[in-house]
Amino acid sequence: MHLPGADTVLIRHGDVNTKSNTVKRYMEDCLAENLTALLADRSIPGEVERRWNRPLIHTDEEHVEAATATAADAFGVVSASAVRTVDTAKGEICAALTEAAEACYDGGSFAVDARRADKTLPYTSEDLAREGGTAIWDAVEDEFEPEVDLDDPDLTFGVEVREDFAFIYLEKVPGPGGLPLGAQEPVIALISGGIDSPVAAYEMMRRGSPIVPVYVDLGAYGGIDHEVRAMETVRTLSRYAPNFDMQVYTVPGGETVDLLVETMEQGRMLSLRRFFYRTAEHLASRVDAHGIVTGEAVGQKSSQTLQNLGVTSRVTRLPIHRPLLTWDKADIVAKAREIDTFTQSTINAGCNRVAPDRAETNARLEPLLEYEPDDLFERAEEAARQSELVEP
Structure with a gap:
């Protein structure tokens, strides 16, 4: 009124x-x-x-x-x-x-x-x-x-x-508060197609950082419906920032996911995240981004225990920003509804289907490296090189 x-x-x-x-x-x-x-x-x-x-x-x-x-x-x-x-x-x-x-x-x-x-x-x-x-x-x-x-x-x-x-x-x-978009440096936003990552991206935008959205194609573990969901959430986020480029880098990751599923049981999800982060690091150097943002929250998944977050974070020299680190899931869902990304995100994330039957919750880096593919980082660099820029 x-x-x-x-x-x-x-x-x-x-x-x-x-x-x-x-x-x-x-x-x-x-x-x-x-x-x-x-x-x-x-x-x-x-x-x-x-x-x-x-x-x-x-x-x-x-x-x-x-x-x-x-x-x-x-x-x-x-x-x-x-x-x-x-x-x-x-x-x-x-x-x-x-x-x-x-x-x-x-x-x-x-x-x-x-x-x-x-x-x-x-x-x-x-x-x-x-x-x-x-x-x-x-x-x-x-x-x-x-x-x-x-x-x-x-x-x-x-x-x-x-x-x-x-x-x-x-x-x-x-209003949302925070800082005007563009007041801080851009960051790579890993958009999975699930509920959490678009909310995390929004929160970084709320603190002034433009995002460079990145979607990793998981091959058979993702699918076209999964990709469409991710693109729709980016499209929704772009409505809050019409004067910023929100094209999405799509990264081929299906072959690497297949390899991890075939060769790793223990620690598979951690190696997958390490692949994500190293790929994001290569893309960040290309677009002059200053960090990586993810939708991780402490203890929400087995790969997100404090111990496991420490192991995965060590793969990159860039800071990994986790604005939802201490959020409850109910609060993340409420925010997703508020910013209108919830409906597009209500599909099981592809990485959930990659998870082994027995989850690793207390990983150590040295044992993980024994099982991880020797060429994981080379794969990440090549995936970043083969990434394509598409309109959401």
Whole structure:
């Protein structure tokens, strides 16, 4: 719900505010570019104004809710509100609150959340909240008996006063938070087609890192349906980043998987992951990526015990980022539903069918190397060389 006359979106960011002025300016520029791209991709009219601390989207009342929802999808945004813009004079603000109450307040409890950034104004935030609340009360008391509830109101009238304008709104649409995409270096994202890896990729994007998606074709242990699922999740992720290249590197891995199944029982899954990571390392050097992101979580699978994670991580010089490391599965599923990758991911990951009957949960590197194919790393290098870049 938005106020009548609202034609602007007020955007709030969080971690960006903790940076030095130079870094903050760079990140706000990244955010503005990303917002512009998202609006264009969704055919929503709007012009982004790069303001210190509070970027704005200028649109029209017909599209203000769509523009607000779009802004709330942008990484780095903590919340967004459809606002009506008025003068900073207290009388103008109270008059606007009177109109807002007459149009939108029809019962239940209310509160006024007033914030004043410009400390030179001749009133405090408390003054504004008190007098604004009185204006709202007076506007509706002939229709019904209003009720003030400062702790859990049914309707909150928000007022944010900046140096040159005051913004009035009725709701804050939560955003993903984090940092604007592009504020950090890119990483290789291993996308398996399961539930976890797209969520992990999203979380790295939320912290500002563009992803280079990589899908390893597992041959008979994967299949076209499995690949399609992975591609669909990347396509969904790309909607959050229309101004970034999200083509997928598909890597041939079927022959290596067959070899591991034929020659290894103990530690097979760990060697497969080591193959993945070394392949990703070769691709990272090609695209100037600075790390690898996976959907692993401590103890979720036998290959993801702390001991096994330590063994697999030693195969690469790149950092392996595991943003879901301490997440419960239920939380990962909830996030997948929230970002709309769950439906595409509900197929058993191919690597699950590679798993041996007896799982290794406490591996040591030296014994593993005795059973692992001697040419595993050469296979990884060749697989990276034969990878193909495809549209998701």
